[in-house]
Amino acid sequence: MADVIFWVIAGITVLSAFIVVLNKNLIHSAVALLFTFFGVAGLYAFLWADFMAGAQVMIYIGGILVLIMFGIMLTNKIQSVNISHSSMQKNAGAVVVVAILGLLIWMIQKTPWKITTAEEPIQTTGQIGNLLMSEYLLPFEVASILLLAALIGAAMLSRKTK
Amino acid sequence: MNGLFESGFMLIVGLTIAGLVIFGLMAAIAIIAVYIERKVSAFMQDRIGPMGQGAGLHAGKWGLLQTVADSLKLLLKEDIIPKAADRKLFILAPYIIFIAAFIAIAALPFNQVLIAVNLNIGVFYILAVSSLGIIGLILAGWASDNKWSLYGGMRSAAQIISYEIPAALSIVSVIMLTGTLSMQGIIQSQAGTILGFIPNWTIFNNPFSFIAFFVFFIAGVAETNRTPFDIPEAESELVAGFHTEYSGMRWAFFFLSEYANMFVVCGVTVTAFLGGWLSPISGVMDSPTWGLFWFMSKIGVLIFIMMWFRWTFPRLRVDQLMNVSWKYLLPIALFNIFGVGLWILLVG
Numbered sequence: 001m002a003d004v005i006f007w008v009i010a011g012i013t014v015l016s017a018f019i020v021v022l023n024k025n026l027i028h029s030a031v032a033l034l035f036t037f038f039g040v041a042g043l044y045a046f047l048w049a050d051f052m053a054g055a056q057v058m059i060y061i062g063g064i065l066v067l068i069m070f071g072i073m074l075t076n077k078i079q080s081v082n083i084s085h086s087s088m089q090k091n092a093g094a095v096v097v098v099a100i101l102g103l104l105i106w107m108i109q110k111t112p113w114k115i116t117t118a119e120e121p122i123q124t125t126g127q128i129g130n131l132l133m134s135e136y137l138l139p140f141e142v143a144s145i146l147l148l149a150a151l152i153g154a155a156m157l158s159r160k161t162k
Numbered sequence: 163m164n165g166l167f168e169s170g171f172m173l174i175v176g177l178t179i180a181g182l183v184i185f186g187l188m189a190a191i192a193i194i195a196v197y198i199e200r201k202v203s204a205f206m207q208d209r210i211g212p213m214g215q216g217a218g219l220h221a222g223k224w225g226l227l228q229t230v231a232d233s234l235k236l237l238l239k240e241d242i243i244p245k246a247a248d249r250k251l252f253i254l255a256p257y258i259i260f261i262a263a264f265i266a267i268a269a270l271p272f273n274q275v276l277i278a279v280n281l282n283i284g285v286f287y288i289l290a291v292s293s294l295g296i297i298g299l300i301l302a303g304w305a306s307d308n309k310w311s312l313y314g315g316m317r318s319a320a321q322i323i324s325y326e327i328p329a330a331l332s333i334v335s336v337i338m339l340t341g342t343l344s345m346q347g348i349i350q351s352q353a354g355t356i357l358g359f360i361p362n363w364t365i366f367n368n369p370f371s372f373i374a375f376f377v378f379f380i381a382g383v384a385e386t387n388r389t390p391f392d393i394p395e396a397e398s399e400l401v402a403g404f405h406t407e408y409s410g411m412r413w414a415f416f417f418l419s420e421y422a423n424m425f426v427v428c429g430v431t432v433t434a435f436l437g438g439w440l441s442p443i444s445g446v447m448d449s450p451t452w453g454l455f456w457f458m459s460k461i462g463v464l465i466f467i468m469m470w471f472r473w474t475f476p477r478l479r480v481d482q483l484m485n486v487s488w489k490y491l492l493p494i495a496l497f498n499i500f501g502v503g504l505w506i507l508l509v510g
């Protein structure tokens with residue numbers, strides 16, 4: 001049963017990722033991205049990373065995807081539904097894709113994956129919080145400075161010059 | 163994980179039953195809430211509201227069956243999809259909004275035992291999945307190929323994103339007090355009394371969480387797109403906003419989701435600030451049946467207040483709406499987090 005659910009989630013993720021790349025309609029790509037993000041959240045839930053799954057939905061779907069859609073709608077003529085994007089140099093792209101896929105498969109096969117026998121954690125939020133406030137405090141704060149800089153930059157750009 | 167899904171068949175049966183119960187609950191909430199809303203609005207405007215005495219069928223005493231009849235009418239109406247609409251997205255949009263409301267209800271604790279999924283990250287989960295609904299609103303506005311719809315969709319997305327931030331920050335100040343994200347955990351940590359008679363609910367816990375309640379509730383009303391925050395569907399400007407082109411069953415899905423969202427927002431408010439299913443008098447009438455009663459009545463009171471808002475306050479302008487969120491609610495919510503931290507440090 002668990003296998004079935006895993007393959008369904010994985011299938012949705014990969015299939016919708018294909019649609020994101022191959023679809024000509026930009027909005028349709030954005031909608032397909034919704035399912036990709038959701039699938040990834042499902043995979044997190046499968047790994048018992050419940051907090052990560054929630055954060056994935058909140059940040060990627062509630063934040064980034066909404067902003068992508070906003071961007072599409074604000075930058076184009078508001079009346080035309082057909083906003084298209086196309087691919088160029090498909091043959092060269094296919095070669096690169098196959099090469100990277102081969103490399104990834106080879107690497108996944110070669111890597112000695114660390115398999116733990118520890119019990120599934122009952123809850124992860126507390127540990128994540130403690131680690132963020134102790135061991136990973138510096139990266140955490142640096143990331144927030146980056147976000148603050150982006151925020152100020154956006155405010156500067158959107159501000160009308162006198 | 164394997165142990166959890168070992169009996170796959172039983173799992174599917176269980177999930178189906180839970181799903182059907184939640185769906186039935188959503189339909190019941192919408193039918194009852196619409197009736198109450200019509201009556202409340204009528205009484206507030208010195209009318210009598212639906213009385214079931216119109217032409218044709220008799221719709222029950224005091225019009226009690228009015229909304230049932232209306233729902234039947236919606237089911238039978240012709241399903242119109244505009245020719246120029248983006249057909250796939252037009253069909254998909256109401257389902258996304260509906261699913262967002264549907265899966266949020268799954269994490270609401272109705273009493274000590276009645277909760278579809280008791281997640282460790284309950285509150286966080288509800289905040290996360292309710293952001294899914296925005297996508298549906300944008301898509302509905304976009305796919306209709308109608309400028310009013312598009313403006314409505316954009317406005318509502320901008321509004322929900324803005325108000326999500328003070329709402330989430332107010333919840334943070336609650337989590338600081340309760341020390342857990344689990345819905346049941348949050349309620350259980352509010353058991354007991356202060357000074358022997360005031361219930362130990364978050365709202366009464368300290369001055370900052372008292373303010374946080376109002377910040378969260380105002381943001382919650384705004385997130386459900388209701389008056390005075392209903393500029394996404396302002397009739398006088400945008401016809402009906404993002405659902406202008408929808409009719410029949412698809413329109414009913416929007417309506418169902420709106421009332422389900424009200425229920426979820428009130429449910430989270432009750433859980434986080436008003437002690438959830440806890441009895442107002444500590445230790446009295448606290449069996450699971452009474453728990454369900456307390457939970458539902460608290461939600462009922464809040465939903466009534468939301469309706470009261472709708473029929474008393476005029477609609478805000480777009481810029482006023484953004485001002486309320488970014489210049490007032492957000493700083494207050496941030497100050498609250500600081501205040502609650504100080505309170506925990508000093509008072510304990």
